[in-house]
Amino acid sequence: MQILGLRRKQHPVEGAPLRSAARPGSCQARRYRLVATGAVLALVSGGVAACSSGGSAGGSKNVITFANWAAAETNTAPGVAAMIKKYESLHPGITIKSEPISFTDIDQQLVGEVKAGNPPDVAELQGGYTYDLAATGGLQPLSSFATSSWQSSIIPRELGLGKISGQQVAIPWTVAPLALWYNKTVMRKAGLKPTPPATWAQLLTDAKAIHAKEPKVIVLGNDTTSREYGLDVNWPIMRSFGAVAFSGTKATANTPAMQKYLTFIRTIGKDGYTPENQKQGFFRQPAASNQVAFTIDGPYVKGVVQSLNHASNQAFYQTWAAAPLPTATGTHYSIPTDHQLVMFKNSPNKKAAWEFMNWLATSPYAVSHYTIPYEGSIPPLAHPSGTVAGLLNNPVSQVFVKQIVPEVVIPAWGASYSAAYADVMAGIQNAMISSTPIPSVASTMQTAVTGDVSG
Amino acid sequence: MQAALPKATGRVRRRRQRTRWFDWMTAPALIVLAVVVGYPIVDAVLVSFTNYSLYTPLHHYVGGVNYSHLSNDPVFWKSLQNTVIFTGVSVAVGLLLGLGLALALERLRGPWRFLRAILLTPWAVPVIVTAFLFEFMFTNPGGIINSLLETAGLIHSPLPWLTSPTWALTAVIIANVWMQAPFFLLIFTAALGGVPDEVIEAARIDRARTWSMIALIKLPYLRNAALVGALLMIIQNFNNFPLIWAMTTGGPAYGTSTLVIYVYQLAFTSFKLGYASAVGVVWLVLLMIITSLFIRTLRSRPA
Numbered sequence: 001m002q003i004l005g006l007r008r009k010q011h012p013v014e015g016a017p018l019r020s021a022a023r024p025g026s027c028q029a030r031r032y033r034l035v036a037t038g039a040v041l042a043l044v045s046g047g048v049a050a051c052s053s054g055g056s057a058g059g060s061k062n063v064i065t066f067a068n069w070a071a072a073e074t075n076t077a078p079g080v081a082a083m084i085k086k087y088e089s090l091h092p093g094i095t096i097k098s099e100p101i102s103f104t105d106i107d108q109q110l111v112g113e114v115k116a117g118n119p120p121d122v123a124e125l126q127g128g129y130t131y132d133l134a135a136t137g138g139l140q141p142l143s144s145f146a147t148s149s150w151q152s153s154i155i156p157r158e159l160g161l162g163k164i165s166g167q168q169v170a171i172p173w174t175v176a177p178l179a180l181w182y183n184k185t186v187m188r189k190a191g192l193k194p195t196p197p198a199t200w201a202q203l204l205t206d207a208k209a210i211h212a213k214e215p216k217v218i219v220l221g222n223d224t225t226s227r228e229y230g231l232d233v234n235w236p237i238m239r240s241f242g243a244v245a246f247s248g249t250k251a252t253a254n255t256p257a258m259q260k261y262l263t264f265i266r267t268i269g270k271d272g273y274t275p276e277n278q279k280q281g282f283f284r285q286p287a288a289s290n291q292v293a294f295t296i297d298g299p300y301v302k303g304v305v306q307s308l309n310h311a312s313n314q315a316f317y318q319t320w321a322a323a324p325l326p327t328a329t330g331t332h333y334s335i336p337t338d339h340q341l342v343m344f345k346n347s348p349n350k351k352a353a354w355e356f357m358n359w360l361a362t363s364p365y366a367v368s369h370y371t372i373p374y375e376g377s378i379p380p381l382a383h384p385s386g387t388v389a390g391l392l393n394n395p396v397s398q399v400f401v402k403q404i405v406p407e408v409v410i411p412a413w414g415a416s417y418s419a420a421y422a423d424v425m426a427g428i429q430n431a432m433i434s435s436t437p438i439p440s441v442a443s444t445m446q447t448a449v450t451g452d453v454s455g
Numbered sequence: 456m457q458a459a460l461p462k463a464t465g466r467v468r469r470r471r472q473r474t475r476w477f478d479w480m481t482a483p484a485l486i487v488l489a490v491v492v493g494y495p496i497v498d499a500v501l502v503s504f505t506n507y508s509l510y511t512p513l514h515h516y517v518g519g520v521n522y523s524h525l526s527n528d529p530v531f532w533k534s535l536q537n538t539v540i541f542t543g544v545s546v547a548v549g550l551l552l553g554l555g556l557a558l559a560l561e562r563l564r565g566p567w568r569f570l571r572a573i574l575l576t577p578w579a580v581p582v583i584v585t586a587f588l589f590e591f592m593f594t595n596p597g598g599i600i601n602s603l604l605e606t607a608g609l610i611h612s613p614l615p616w617l618t619s620p621t622w623a624l625t626a627v628i629i630a631n632v633w634m635q636a637p638f639f640l641l642i643f644t645a646a647l648g649g650v651p652d653e654v655i656e657a658a659r660i661d662r663a664r665t666w667s668m669i670a671l672i673k674l675p676y677l678r679n680a681a682l683v684g685a686l687l688m689i690i691q692n693f694n695n696f697p698l699i700w701a702m703t704t705g706g707p708a709y710g711t712s713t714l715v716i717y718v719y720q721l722a723f724t725s726f727k728l729g730y731a732s733a734v735g736v737v738w739l740v741l742l743m744i745i746t747s748l749f750i751r752t753l754r755s756r757p758a
Binding site: 107108111112115132135136216218225226227228275276277286415418419421422423425426429430432433434448451452 | 508509510511524529530595596597615617618619620623703704705706707708709720723724725726727
């Protein structure tokens, strides 16, 4: 009966449970309590040790943690996984630990992680998110890694997007400014020439013809959701009317230019050209079945549409083409929806992290096997050559590289932008759905934005 | 009697010893509650008196500025108004629907009782699934709801379910009622099972008609169940975040923004933790009032 050394504690009556022998307060009971307490402490300390060892594994010198939404999205997840596998095979001492976080959540999650002191080594960011993270002071300046020769290999305007307050804190990974996509098939069916409208007034004329001929077709895909991204999409339209919602800590939402923009927005809403409060992604499914005439989107829409309707490149180019966003004042604008890569100050593996970032953004392998085929975007290379140049030799990429990238302006990203976007978008939505006079909508927006940006 | 006293006292002392030891067993739970509930509440109250933003590492005490800003914030009042409408209408309609279903299905026998199980399934569907399901159904163009209404000749042009503030709130409430009516069906079905047979028999002998039976006999027995169910649902709806966020993100133009949505937006998209905490504190106070009402009602409930 000597099992686990318990024979000495065996009850005199054979077979009786041990517990019954421990009378409350007896010496044996105290011993049991002591043993139980010891066991609990051992378990707890074991657990703590396990947790802490797990934590340190993430921070060991050969592991790079990479927070990104590419691994969280069905279209791009296999591509990112393949890139990581390839990189690990090329760098046997390095392990890349991908942390998939959805695009909608990554900003707030990383801000929280910076505040908690446990950010990843590298992260994928976009637009305003980079400014949000830079404002926390958690991003590593990259000037010591990005040598002048490296910088000269990158499109200067794209490199500039990662420079905040004079510091290079992000590098471009995929270049994706917004353009006006137009469906030549839908335009032809409506009796229009398949050429892109150069002005918003021209677009409204085309819209009227298309809506009359094909009332179920969405004339203009424009994201008007109450998200920072919603404002990103509308920012270049506002700018093309000469309007800016705020500048620094000053609200400029109640101007004649803004009222013109809001009147345009009201027209596309009230005349049924754009469904209100819809995300950009909403328009991609109908776009794949020729149910959208114009849509404001990045170069990646090509890949999404083709993944939905399985059209060949040739069939896609016959139906869709990209052009600069129309204007009301003569100057065309676009904003970047580029994906950028950043490194965090807390990273213990800065050199390895930089090498990984650089490889993802600029290596011919990553560009030709991920950036172009999976992201459907333009690589940030100033002088693409060989296979990469060949892959970019198509009508869509050429329009983006030659016409749209030079039109890119940076929205007023930062703390004011995050504070004010909801009120600006509420004003835009009000203009679209209510019958409140436009000057009154602009005035309400001005009051709300003043409260947001004045600190 | 006197001889029995020392024996009884010894028993009481032993019981007290055991009870005291048992009381200590609650300590771990109390510690956990203090850490995960007490500390965040105290911290939120403290933060609500600061200008804390996640952007800046430095923040300082600003007194009652956040609270005075609250009183002039139209979005806060709009959110409070939406919270009351969303909660009130959802609970009232859900309760009536659940009651009607429970009474209608009361007499189901044999395999027909399966119908009750089917009607309970919406309660088991995850909120996020319900939200996306209804978003697809209400979406315009392409939603099935408008299509059905047009086919039935009830409308001539599609309704802007998710794109007009009024219709969006209606759409969100419909989804919510669909989800929580089964809860009321469940508690009313259980309460109906508790109506004594002799009372029903006596009413039948007195030739009570169906409506008299429901209004004068059954409903009084369901009063307590209705009260408890309604209070639980009020608390739950007050905190309902995923349904609204997934369907409308609080829009359009704050048309479906409730207090919980507004707190989320302030804290996690605008990163204004100080102001978000002030809204959160007001929200907490309102919830505490409702909760204390719930506890008082439970205590005063007759056995």
